[in-house]
Amino acid sequence: MDTATHLIDPTLALLTVExxxxxxxxxxxxxFRxxxxxxxESVPVGRLRRVPADAVHDYVTRLREANRPVVSTA
Incomplete structure (x- = not known):
């Protein structure tokens, strides 16, 4: 594969699932799971399925919050 296909375009609003x-x-x-x-989050675009770029960030944020260590105040 061409190395250009591995570059991430930060200007894309919608991403393919891949x-x-x-x-x-x-x-x-x-x-897909x-x-x-x-x-x-994903949205239909005609017959296609796309993931909003900010949905990837939101998912990672939720993962980080769910896995933060509990700080004891005792």
Whole structure:
């Protein structure tokens, strides 16, 4: 594959599922599972499925918040 196909275009508003999976460092099938379960937002564009670029960031933010260590105040 051409190295240009591996570059991430930060100006894209909507990503293909493959592009979203690449940004998350996960497989395409797992990315579709996240979409199907509602964990990763996606939108239909005609017959296509696209992931808003900010949805990837939102998903990572939720993961980080869910996995933050609990700080004891005692």
């Amino acid at each position: 592009e979203a999976a690449r940004r998350l460092g996960i497989g395409r099938t797992y990315c 996240l979409i199907r379960t509602g964990q990763l």
